Amino acid sequence: MKSSVIIFPGSNCDRDMDVALKKFGFENQMVWHNDTNIPKSDLIVLPGGFSYGDYLRCGSIAGKSRIIKSVIDFANSGGLVLGICNGFQILTETGLLPGILQQNKYLNFICKNVFVKIKNKENKYFKNIKKEVLELHIAHNEGNYFCSNDELKSIEDNGQIAVTYCDDKGNDNENNNPNGAIQNIAGIFNKDKNILGMMPHPERMIDPFLSGEDGSLFFENLIGSM
Amino acid sequence: MSEVNEQIAIDHGLKKDEYKKICDLLKRTPNITELGVFSAMWNEHCSYKSSRRHLKKLHTKGNQVIQGPGENAGVVDIEDDDAIVFKIESHNHPSFIEPYQGAATGVGGIMRDVFTMGARPIANLNSIHFGSIDHEKTRNLLRGVVKGIGGYGNCIGVPTIAGQTCFDKSYNGNILVNAMTLGLVNKNKIFYSKAAGVDKPVIYVGSKTGRDGIHGASMASAIFDDKIEEKKPTVQVGDPFTEKLLLEACLELMAGKSIISIQDMGAAGLTSSSIEMASKGDLGIEIDLTKVPCREENMTPYEIMLSESQERMLIVLEAGKEDEAKKIFDKWNLDFAVIGKTTNSKNIELYFENKKVAEIPIDFLAENAPMYDRKWIKAKLPKENNFSKDDFKSLKLSDCLNKILTDPNIADKEWIWSQYDHTVMGDTIQKPGGNAGVVRVHGTNKAVAASVDSSATYCHAHPLTGGKQVVCESWRNMISVGAKPIAITNCLNFGNPEKEKNMGEFVECVQGITEASKYLNYPVVSGNVSFYNETKDKGIKPTPSIGGIGLLSDYKQMVTMELKNDGNYLLVIGKTEGHLDQSIFAKNILFNHNGPPPEINLFNEKQNGMSILNLKNKNLIETCHDVSLGGILTAISKMSIKGSKGVKLFTIEGLVNKFEYFFGEDQGRYIIEIKPENLENVEKILKKDSIHFDKLGIIESNQITYGSDLKISIDDIKEGYKNWLKEYMVN
Numbered sequence: 001m002k003s004s005v006i007i008f009p010g011s012n013c014d015r016d017m018d019v020a021l022k023k024f025g026f027e028n029q030m031v032w033h034n035d036t037n038i039p040k041s042d043l044i045v046l047p048g049g050f051s052y053g054d055y056l057r058c059g060s061i062a063g064k065s066r067i068i069k070s071v072i073d074f075a076n077s078g079g080l081v082l083g084i085c086n087g088f089q090i091l092t093e094t095g096l097l098p099g100i101l102q103q104n105k106y107l108n109f110i111c112k113n114v115f116v117k118i119k120n121k122e123n124k125y126f127k128n129i130k131k132e133v134l135e136l137h138i139a140h141n142e143g144n145y146f147c148s149n150d151e152l153k154s155i156e157d158n159g160q161i162a163v164t165y166c167d168d169k170g171n172d173n174e175n176n177n178p179n180g181a182i183q184n185i186a187g188i189f190n191k192d193k194n195i196l197g198m199m200p201h202p203e204r205m206i207d208p209f210l211s212g213e214d215g216s217l218f219f220e221n222l223i224g225s226m
Numbered sequence: 227m228s229e230v231n232e233q234i235a236i237d238h239g240l241k242k243d244e245y246k247k248i249c250d251l252l253k254r255t256p257n258i259t260e261l262g263v264f265s266a267m268w269n270e271h272c273s274y275k276s277s278r279r280h281l282k283k284l285h286t287k288g289n290q291v292i293q294g295p296g297e298n299a300g301v302v303d304i305e306d307d308d309a310i311v312f313k314i315e316s317h318n319h320p321s322f323i324e325p326y327q328g329a330a331t332g333v334g335g336i337m338r339d340v341f342t343m344g345a346r347p348i349a350n351l352n353s354i355h356f357g358s359i360d361h362e363k364t365r366n367l368l369r370g371v372v373k374g375i376g377g378y379g380n381c382i383g384v385p386t387i388a389g390q391t392c393f394d395k396s397y398n399g400n401i402l403v404n405a406m407t408l409g410l411v412n413k414n415k416i417f418y419s420k421a422a423g424v425d426k427p428v429i430y431v432g433s434k435t436g437r438d439g440i441h442g443a444s445m446a447s448a449i450f451d452d453k454i455e456e457k458k459p460t461v462q463v464g465d466p467f468t469e470k471l472l473l474e475a476c477l478e479l480m481a482g483k484s485i486i487s488i489q490d491m492g493a494a495g496l497t498s499s500s501i502e503m504a505s506k507g508d509l510g511i512e513i514d515l516t517k518v519p520c521r522e523e524n525m526t527p528y529e530i531m532l533s534e535s536q537e538r539m540l541i542v543l544e545a546g547k548e549d550e551a552k553k554i555f556d557k558w559n560l561d562f563a564v565i566g567k568t569t570n571s572k573n574i575e576l577y578f579e580n581k582k583v584a585e586i587p588i589d590f591l592a593e594n595a596p597m598y599d600r601k602w603i604k605a606k607l608p609k610e611n612n613f614s615k616d617d618f619k620s621l622k623l624s625d626c627l628n629k630i631l632t633d634p635n636i637a638d639k640e641w642i643w644s645q646y647d648h649t650v651m652g653d654t655i656q657k658p659g660g661n662a663g664v665v666r667v668h669g670t671n672k673a674v675a676a677s678v679d680s681s682a683t684y685c686h687a688h689p690l691t692g693g694k695q696v697v698c699e700s701w702r703n704m705i706s707v708g709a710k711p712i713a714i715t716n717c718l719n720f721g722n723p724e725k726e727k728n729m730g731e732f733v734e735c736v737q738g739i740t741e742a743s744k745y746l747n748y749p750v751v752s753g754n755v756s757f758y759n760e761t762k763d764k765g766i767k768p769t770p771s772i773g774g775i776g777l778l779s780d781y782k783q784m785v786t787m788e789l790k791n792d793g794n795y796l797l798v799i800g801k802t803e804g805h806l807d808q809s810i811f812a813k814n815i816l817f818n819h820n821g822p823p824p825e826i827n828l829f830n831e832k833q834n835g836m837s838i839l840n841l842k843n844k845n846l847i848e849t850c851h852d853v854s855l856g857g858i859l860t861a862i863s864k865m866s867i868k869g870s871k872g873v874k875l876f877t878i879e880g881l882v883n884k885f886e887y888f889f890g891e892d893q894g895r896y897i898i899e900i901k902p903e904n905l906e907n908v909e910k911i912l913k914k915d916s917i918h919f920d921k922l923g924i925i926e927s928n929q930i931t932y933g934s935d936l937k938i939s940i941d942d943i944k945e946g947y948k949n950w951l952k953e954y955m956v957n
């Protein structure tokens with residue numbers, strides 16, 4: 001399976017994602033933001049970081065960058081596009097995913113392990129993961145997902161909520177919401193479920209010596225289901 | 227150009243006789259640009275004029291040292307082709323005036339020092355000191371500094387893996403922000419700042435030059451007064467995004483062979499970077515200031531030379547490689563300008579709009595910079611307190627423990643480090659909140675441990691002992707995670723060196739650091755000095771911060787501090803004499819601030835540490851934590867809270883009373899967890915090596931008990947310990 005990780009100036013999880021994809025068997029290549037073409041890929045990843053500094057609004061400039069048109073075309077033709085953290089922010093800026101990511105409710109950057117509940121397994125990203133709750137890791141200042149009531153109804157009706165913040169038992173209530181996200185949303189799909197944006201970083205959880213190993217389940221399933 | 231006179235020189239922070247020396251050296255009056263250059267090079271921050279003669283005594287040699295002090299950062303060998311570049315630096319004065327930008331640019335500056343040498347930064351650390359928790363400024367300063375450190379480091383994508391936070395009223399008017407960075411480099415591809423060869427192009431890369439930070443280094447060499455708010459414009463403004471681009475562009479250029487030397491523009495900007503490169507290469511340098519990329523209009527030569535705009539580098543390239551290099555900087559959208567060349571004149575010559583605007587022999591600025599042998603006084607060892615039985619009569623162990631665990635200097639600091647990205651780069655195997663942070667050397671089985679320590683209370687009570695203690699504490703932190711200690715970097719934060727007492731504190735702390743680092747073979751390879759941490763005649767306590775690093779040849783052998791399994795035994799390595807003077811217990815419970823700090827016995831220190839590493843290598847240790855502030859019971863509580871396990875403490879033997887035993891701060895001690903089946907073997911080894919140890923207790927249930935004297939649940943102590951800082955910050 002071939003994957004491409006897009007590097008924007010200011011991306012800083014590109015290497016981590018490269019390491020993770022290769023560890024689980026992807027043939028990965030790095031693609032520069034100023035390129036216009038993406039080599040033939042089965043998966044495109046927009047990694048975490050601070051694209052173009054994120055001084056304006058997170059992901060807004062990356063959402064207009066030269067490479068992004070190819071990403072949009074790829075996504076619209078049904079290709080798998082995964083956006084992690086800043087990648088999720090970029091996907092909302094392009095309109096590929098609904099809603100926006102606001103500053104965290106308590107106004108601080110948060111770096112810690114969190115639990116997320118898988119809400120929909122009828123997609124390539126979570127299909128064969130046996131667990132219902134994954135322990136992942138967040139590191140962001142703008143992860144507070146928000147959308148209009150109409151959009152929320154629509155993403156709920158279409159099964160577009162991918163993962164929600166919860167406790168180790170899977171209770172996804174306000175007590176387990178680290179950043180104020182509406183309905184504890186940590187990640188969402190597009191309608192067709194080929195695009196996933198999520199704040200938690202599975203690539204930081206791929207080794208028992210790191211923060212945990214549940215990220216391995218994510219990547220193992222992903223390559224297995226392609 | 228305005229006429230220079232003695233008053234203008236004094237306004238630049240120069241002393242009368244220094245100005246006279248300038249005129250004598252030049253055999254004329256300097257013009258304003260030249261005066262600016264002299265003031266930037268001759269201030270304390272750049273010239274080390276009060277500290278130089280003492281720093282020479284530091285222990286800086288060792289088998290693993292590739293580069294000691296004097297470069298952008300120190301370099302040590304970590305086997306194979308790998309080396310670690312690391313350094314700590316202060317950004318105290320700017321952080322007090324503008325905490326966010328001051329702290330942010332402190333982080334940016336130290337990272338540049340490291341990647342200038344060709345290393346990719348792999349970990350950041352920091353040591354931050356604030357005033358009393360009751361002081362009106364403390365909360366805002368803490369919040370701003372933490373946000374600034376996070377704002378910069380998080381954006382660059384380098385994990386912040388450890389740190390230290392202290393509160394003490396001596397920092398009310400002068401907070402300390404010390405930032406440390408570790409970078410990984412191939413030891414055959416290290417870049418230095420020494421220029422070589424004549425007629426080589428001098429290249430400016432990075433951000434454009436603005437008017438920010440003019441006289442920053444001079445400000446850092448002066449005491450604060452009532453007009454401190456006026457100094458805000460001298461604080462630099464950070465742009466971590468540009469630094470990230472600069473980092474990637476420099477590393478890309480360094481992969482080739484076109485760089486002769488490279489130096490970041492830190493304190494005193496273009497002035498110090500150009501002069502240092504030329505001075506080290508015994509060359510001259512010619513710069514056309516018209517060619518410097520500026521972001522503001524009508525900047526004068528004086529302003530361009532003294533700006534401390536961030537994210538800039540100066541490079542001496544091989545001639546003919548300009549186009550190749552420019553391509554890389556174009557790709558990363560960074561300014562690239564050929565602004566001058568190296569010469570054989572041994573002068574710095576500055577041109578602006580086709581006119582020569584300054585010419586100064588480089589040795590006047592570097593070697594001939596003033597050096598002072600300041601007067602200092604030796605500190606006396608304070609008389610010991612003799613606490614009597616009555617002092618302890620009405621005390622209960624549980625009350626004392628609760629009070630100590632919620633002391634600002636003991637309580638958990640997660641509120642701080644959860645705002646730092648500590649897991650980016652995917653190699654952090656020990657997070658903040660342990661004995662030391664640990665990161666793997668990417669793609670290998672090795673890992674590097676790092677920590678920062680300071681002990682201002684001990685240094686204040688007796689600088690010589692305090693200086694030794696802080697080195698030992700750093701060494702213990704390395705041992706506690708199972709790493710072999712390699713080397714240290716020091717950030718020496720002191721008051722006004724023109725006062726004999728402060729100067730004495732500096733001299734004796736340096737002496738203490740030297741003695742300990744020599745004995746432990748734990749050399750100093752880099753560092754910086756920050757004097758004049760004084761406001762309206764009130765100086766800080768002497769605060770040397772020591773950043774230590776250690777090596778684990780197999781990261782899977784790393785040791786952590788949380789208690790592991792019921793039924794395992796706890797031993798204390800090292801002798802407990804019950805030294806309470808200068809302890810947290812003495813201050814918080816007995817309200818006594820007198821007496822000497824605990825004594826340092828370097829022989830025992832080394833023996834105890836080596837025996838722990840020996841036991842670890844034999845796989846006999848499950849857990850390790852050094853005993854520091856708050857003594858044994860505080861250490862056990864932290865281990866219990868982290869592991870969610872209780873401990874049944876055995877009855878203590880010997881002459882010390884239970885308060886002295888459990889809260890005394892004797893040095894050179896560790897608590898280790900041993901499986902029952904290994905206990906006999908461990909005791910045998912320790913006895914054979916003549917290491918003093920006490921059997922402390924056994925892990926069981928979820929409470930800490932000591933006979934009928936103490937019964938306290940882990941959940942209870944956890945709440946106060948974990949929540950203190952969070953609650954303080956919202957109130």
